[in-house]
Amino acid sequence: MIVDAGVTRLTPSEARARFRGGLRTPTAGWCSGWTQANLIAVPREQAYDVLLFAQRNPVPCPVLDVTEPGEVSCEIFDGDLRTDLPAYRIYRDGELVEETTDVTTAWRDDLVAFLIGCSFTFEAALLDAGVPVRHLEAGSNVPMYRTDRSCRDAGSIGGPLVVSMRPVPAALVATAVRVTSRYPAVHGAPVHVGDPSALGIADLSAPDFGDPVEIQAGEVPVFWGCGVTPQAAVIASRPPFAIAHAPGCMAITDARDSQFVIP
Amino acid sequence: MIVDAGVTRLTPSEARARFRGGLRTPTAGWCSGWTQANLIAVPREQAYDVLLFAQRNPVPCPVLDVTEPGEVSCEIFDGDLRTDLPAYRIYRDGELVEETTDVTTAWRDDLVAFLIGCSFTFEAALLDAGVPVRHLEAGSNVPMYRTDRSCRDAGSIGGPLVVSMRPVPAALVATAVRVTSRYPAVHGAPVHVGDPSALGIADLSAPDFGDPVEIQAGEVPVFWGCGVTPQAAVIASRPPFAIAHAPGCMAITDARDSQFVIP
Numbered sequence: 207m208i209v210d211a212g213v214t215r216l217t218p219s220e221a222r223a224r225f226r227g228g229l230r231t232p233t234a235g236w237c238s239g240w241t242q243a244n245l246i247a248v249p250r251e252q253a254y255d256v257l258l259f260a261q262r263n264p265v266p267c268p269v270l271d272v273t274e275p276g277e278v279s280c281e282i283f284d285g286d287l288r289t290d291l292p293a294y295r296i297y298r299d300g301e302l303v304e305e306t307t308d309v310t311t312a313w314r315d316d317l318v319a320f321l322i323g324c325s326f327t328f329e330a331a332l333l334d335a336g337v338p339v340r341h342l343e344a345g346s347n348v349p350m351y352r353t354d355r356s357c358r359d360a361g362s363i364g365g366p367l368v369v370s371m372r373p374v375p376a377a378l379v380a381t382a383v384r385v386t387s388r389y390p391a392v393h394g395a396p397v398h399v400g401d402p403s404a405l406g407i408a409d410l411s412a413p414d415f416g417d418p419v420e421i422q423a424g425e426v427p428v429f430w431g432c433g434v435t436p437q438a439a440v441i442a443s444r445p446p447f448a449i450a451h452a453p454g455c456m457a458i459t460d461a462r463d464s465q466f467v468i469p
Numbered sequence: 470m471i472v473d474a475g476v477t478r479l480t481p482s483e484a485r486a487r488f489r490g491g492l493r494t495p496t497a498g499w500c501s502g503w504t505q506a507n508l509i510a511v512p513r514e515q516a517y518d519v520l521l522f523a524q525r526n527p528v529p530c531p532v533l534d535v536t537e538p539g540e541v542s543c544e545i546f547d548g549d550l551r552t553d554l555p556a557y558r559i560y561r562d563g564e565l566v567e568e569t570t571d572v573t574t575a576w577r578d579d580l581v582a583f584l585i586g587c588s589f590t591f592e593a594a595l596l597d598a599g600v601p602v603r604h605l606e607a608g609s610n611v612p613m614y615r616t617d618r619s620c621r622d623a624g625s626i627g628g629p630l631v632v633s634m635r636p637v638p639a640a641l642v643a644t645a646v647r648v649t650s651r652y653p654a655v656h657g658a659p660v661h662v663g664d665p666s667a668l669g670i671a672d673l674s675a676p677d678f679g680d681p682v683e684i685q686a687g688e689v690p691v692f693w694g695c696g697v698t699p700q701a702a703v704i705a706s707r708p709p710f711a712i713a714h715a716p717g718c719m720a721i722t723d724a725r726d727s728q729f730v731i732p
Binding site: 253258281358387 | 654657
């Protein structure tokens with residue numbers, strides 16, 4: 207992705223200070239080697255169902271950390287979850303009511319925040335192994351699709367598996383599988399290789415989230431579980447209140463990508 | 470372990486039928502290739518803390534499946550959790566009140582059962598890789614120890630890390646690490662290699678659970694996270710009611726050991 211080289215070398219606390227100061231930007235490419243995470247915060251009353259949904263669907267929903275009710279930091283995030291992301295979305299009864307850069311006043315004492323892994327974590331390893339990552343080359347967001355596969359329900363929470371897609375040259379598909387298999391805590395191996403229609407995806411050029419990418423001759427579409435899955439399911443269950451990060455504006459954590467690889 | 474070869478070849482449903490019929494026996498060596506699991510069931514009121522404790526301590530507490538409240542089967546266990554284990558322990562306010570082979574009458578509509586992985590799953594892989602497993606050679610239970618390392622608390626639940634120990638020839642320690650690293654969903658790589666005093670273990674010949682094993686010249690004690698950890702922590706938190714399997718008398722699931730290996 208086309209990112210100022212300066213921000214790739216920032217520490218998480220330096221990056222968070224900029225966001226706390228009001229900078230609003232997608233975080234792709236920021237803080238190389240540090241793990242970025244999806245945020246979804248719900249009242250304690252809904253927290254068991256969210257955690258159980260993640261446990262039952264670990265490929266799309268890898269939980270990296272969970273806060274105590276009302277707390278705004280946790281072991282892997284030594285900042286303030288209310289201010290230190292570039293942007294947030296606030297939901298009431300499942301409806302988006304506000305997008306903002308600071309949720310200090312909206313935060314509630316009974317909120318439990320979940321930090322959920324994202325596939326940024328294994329993209330550097332794909333590049334290192336010689337597997338091109340098209341959306342990084344194009345400077346765009348990864349394309350994501352709702353599939354016709356249902357996740358396992360948990361209480362009030364259910365929804366379809368959402369996948370991200372990367373086109374991979376046929377000769378490198380096995381390499382891509384092998385490399386990402388080593389990251390089971392951040393989506394791991396692909397869930398599907400090839401034919402998108404088998405997942406109920408009608409048109410790869412029209413993703414449900416993110417941007418479309420070109421699939422070149424000799425490339426195969428490869429699909430991974432996507433961290434949008436739990437947020438989409440939680441919001442669809444219409445909790446009375448929820449706060450999530452705005453798309454692309456992730457939580458930059460104090461965990462290292464290397465913590466999530468199997469040697 | 471010295472086990473009738475016949476039982477190693479039983480299917481999970483055949484084995485469960487024998488236990489349902491009243492057979493009481495340790496399950497080590499039963500149903501080769503099928504995953505065995507620890508059982509801990511608590512009221513729904515305590516279930517979030519148990520699930521969060523497991524999420525925060527994934528090495529000793531790998532959750533394989535969770536039932537709906539009151540249900541007695543789940544995706545990986547197509548039997549009756551109240552009758553299909555060889556033996557159970559019933560706890561009230563953290564005190565053991567009964568050990569029995571059938572908990573049908575004791576089961577409650579609000580119970581949530583957790584099936585938690587056990588290191589039996591990777592022992593076949595160790596043997597395949599040429600790493601001897603002493604307690605299997607000796608026909609005894611694996612030795613387990615409380616350590617001086619605390620797990621991360623979750624609500625009312627906290628306690629020490631419990632580890633299992635296997636003596637490994639020095640030249641094979643790296644192999645043992647490599648092989649078990651590929652099973653992150655069932656304790657994964659060792660948490661410690663060598664000096665037991667660094668874990669607060671005073672005497673390897675006096676394990677807190679299971680049986681002691683001989684450490685031969687040239688062998689190093691290697692320690693893995695142990696599935697006794699969550700049960701010990703849950704019971705120590707004195708929930709009003711809990712049901713667990715009796716030591717060594719595991720739930721034999723319909724999951725395959727091969728489901729938990731990273732290729």
